[in-house]
Amino acid sequence: MADKLFILTGTSRGMGAAIAEQLLAPGHVLLCLARHRNDALAAQAQASGARCEQWALDLARPVEAADRLDAWLAALDAASFDAATLINNAAALTRIGPIDECSSAELASALRVGLEAPLLLSAAFLRGTRAWGAGRRVLNIASGLGRRAMAGQALYCATKAGIDHLSRAMALDEAMRPNGAKIVSLAPGVIDTDMQRHLRAGDAAGFPEKANFISLKEQGQLTSASDAAARVLGYLARADFGANVTADVRD
Numbered sequence: 001m002a003d004k005l006f007i008l009t010g011t012s013r014g015m016g017a018a019i020a021e022q023l024l025a026p027g028h029v030l031l032c033l034a035r036h037r038n039d040a041l042a043a044q045a046q047a048s049g050a051r052c053e054q055w056a057l058d059l060a061r062p063v064e065a066a067d068r069l070d071a072w073l074a075a076l077d078a079a080s081f082d083a084a085t086l087i088n089n090a091a092a093l094t095r096i097g098p099i100d101e102c103s104s105a106e107l108a109s110a111l112r113v114g115l116e117a118p119l120l121l122s123a124a125f126l127r128g129t130r131a132w133g134a135g136r137r138v139l140n141i142a143s144g145l146g147r148r149a150m151a152g153q154a155l156y157c158a159t160k161a162g163i164d165h166l167s168r169a170m171a172l173d174e175a176m177r178p179n180g181a182k183i184v185s186l187a188p189g190v191i192d193t194d195m196q197r198h199l200r201a202g203d204a205a206g207f208p209e210k211a212n213f214i215s216l217k218e219q220g221q222l223t224s225a226s227d228a229a230a231r232v233l234g235y236l237a238r239a240d241f242g243a244n245v246t247a248d249v250r251d
């Protein structure tokens with residue numbers, strides 16, 4: 001039986017870790033990218049029958065990551081896969097407040113993780129699997145904040161708006177090619193992870209919506225990482241994946 005390849009970013013914690021765990025199954029080959037290795041994932045992978053490789057790398061240096069992915073894909077046996085998927089999940093917030101309160105280094109790093117890395121990894125994935133017979137999908141994890149501006153996280157809003165529009169334009173390119181990849185930019189809902197903790201801890205002075213984020217948590221309105229992962233993977237498996245390039249799991 002043919003294998004299914006999944007390349008995922010941000011798998012050390014949060015929703016990315018849950019997605020990776022739920023993908024562990026016989027016949028699945030996972031390549032997981034984050035700065036920190038996920039030991040629990042490695043242990044579960046051994047028991048699951050899946051093949052799971054983890055690269056501990058910083059996506060703020062996306063050229064290195066993309067070059068390594070180019071070489072890795074070139075060494076695979078394309079004929080052994082009937083599906084290949086890239087999930088660009090990793091993202092980074094800056095400190096809460098207007099951009100001029102962040103250092104240039106902090107802004108550049110978050111911009112690279114949130115937008116430059118997904119773009120370069122997508123390019124490497126599409127290039128490396130172009131000649132494969134496998135069905136190919138790119139799932140970019142978007143956010144409601146890419147579609148609605150919010151004070152205090154301008155850079156994050158910009159990266160997520162960029163993810164949406166990158167996905168739209170990539171989908172147009174892929175539609176013109178034989179066995180073009182299906183592309184979706186998917187908002188995953190509001191999830192109980194470190195990202196929400198960071199927002200709730202922000203200084204209200206530069207962050208008028210702080211109280212809303214606290215109330216979402218207090219009222220139990222956050223989705224667990226595992227439920228969010230299940231919904232994202234449910235969307236990824238849909239037969240009409242790619243029909244709507246910008247989507248929301250709550251649609």
Ligand SMILES: NC(=O)c1ccc[n+]([C@@H]2O[C@H](COP(=O)([O-])OP(=O)(O)OC[C@H]3O[C@@H](n4cnc5c(N)ncnc54)[C@H](OP(=O)(O)O)[C@@H]3O)[C@@H](O)[C@H]2O)c1
Nearest residue numbers: 010011012013014015034035036059090091190191193195
């Ligand atoms: N949580 C929410 O409510 C929410 C809402 C809408 C959209 N989203 C989106 O959903 C996705 C997952 O979010 P989450 O809440 O699970 O985030 P999270 O808990 O903050 O986890 C972020 C992941 O990204 C990785 N990452 C961050 N900086 C990195 C870097 N420089 N290099 C490599 N990996 C890096 C982290 O791993 P390391 O630290 O080990 O590098 C971690 O695995 C993100 O795209 C986020 O924007 C989340």
